[in-house]
Amino acid sequence: MCGIVGLYLKNPALESQLGKLFEPMLLAMTDRGPDSAGFAIYGDEVADGWVKLTLQSTVGEYDWKALMGALEGRLGCSLDWFQNASAAVLKVAAEEAAVRAALAELAPDVRIMSAGQSIEILKGMGLPAEIAERFKLANMKGSHIIGHTRMATESAVTMEGSHPFSTGADLCLVHNGSLSNHSRLRQELKRKGITFETLNDTEVAAGYLTWRLREGDSLKEALDHSLEDLDGFFTFAIGTRNGFAVIRDPIACKPAILAETDDYVAMASEYQALASLPGIDKAKVWEPEPATMYIWEKTA
């Protein structure tokens, strides 16, 4: 199963309430995914020349302060960070590749959940309510957010196997469904230099999009290619720096519903997850067509 939810605010006045509006959406999908949950929130952008990374440790309690001290010394540049439960959000005035290289050396137990100027990916094992409480989702501000509740089918229930998956700078993917050709595709992508940390099928879809975007595809082109190369059932929600996209496979077995008002665009696996949104009774509500891309992005 699995549940997907997304909320994109058209009205900036609501940005201070993003987490509060989104939390009941995520919790409403607990029946579809009680194993793990996660979300990618966009906001609190860093300046040009800076990069923001979300980190999680694979070993319990982690001494983030010591790591940040060592990192500052290694990179020799300004650095800002804060801890959010099991995660740390790092903002640093350096190239992403340099930060990744330094982290790989200084902290091999630390996983980079996301990188970009806006995105923060927070996820873990447990009921959606526990994840929301752990990271204090209700207090979060931002412009848009996508989330996932997982009922695992293709690989183990772990923090690394939960969604969203990063697919590049400020990009991420959540998935409902299962891919049947992920094993072969993983081998092909490994040869192209994409690295994988799990046996999860969605990580392969994320790696596929990373590869297509690296090859110069636009997001739309990358998703068009995914319809040809990914075999299986999927509804995807893709977070971008300026908005989000939704696409279903041509068979469209996996559910999705969209709602739009003057204030927001919301998507969910089931209408139940939209019922708590303000003004939903007057919203335009519809089911996305198979093999059709829906994108909302701020143009400013």
Added chain:
Amino acid sequence: MKTIDLSTSEVRALNQALHDQAKNLEEREWVVTHSDGKHNLAVGVNEALSIDIQGHAGYYCAGMNQKATITVHGNVGVGVAENMMSGSVRVKGSASQAAGATAHGGLLVIEGDAGARCGISMKGVDIVVGGSIGHMSCFMGQAGRLVVCGDAGDALGDSLYETRIYVKGTVKSLGSDCIEKEMRAEHLEELAELLNRAGFDEDPKAFKRYGSARQLYNFKVDNASAY
């Protein structure tokens, strides 16, 4: 008239109360509020109740219905009126996929659009859709009638048996063994009657009829090498 508010009552209590009416038909009129897309609303009703759901419903709404008249003032999720036996179900909004799946009888009216697989394996139900329907609709339809005032998606009527399909708009593609057929007087008559019962003001002459070419009914020995 009895009102059940699903912000304070459980779905199970609603369905139990509806089933209990089979014993003592004291309350025929029911209103359900705060449905909020909940699943399995008014499932397995066995008596001629009138049930108004004032909002959106989730999966399998009005499933297995017998005799009851159920109206949803909103959209419905997957499998509305699946396996309905008799009675009628009206959706004022749109329906997700597999509307009326495997239903044996009764009338299902969807005023908006229906998603993929509308009327899949239908066995005698009549389905009238005011808008358009998605791909693979009426797959293996065995009996009953499917009327579509809008367009139909890919592979309409694939592996069709004896369901008669009427579509006013365009059909993106026909499935295996589904063909366009001549619209004779008796078909115009049954279509007019269905449109009338559904409450749609449409001209039957604007529709085309589709049905089974009956080429997949029996095994052909020429195809033995494919197995």
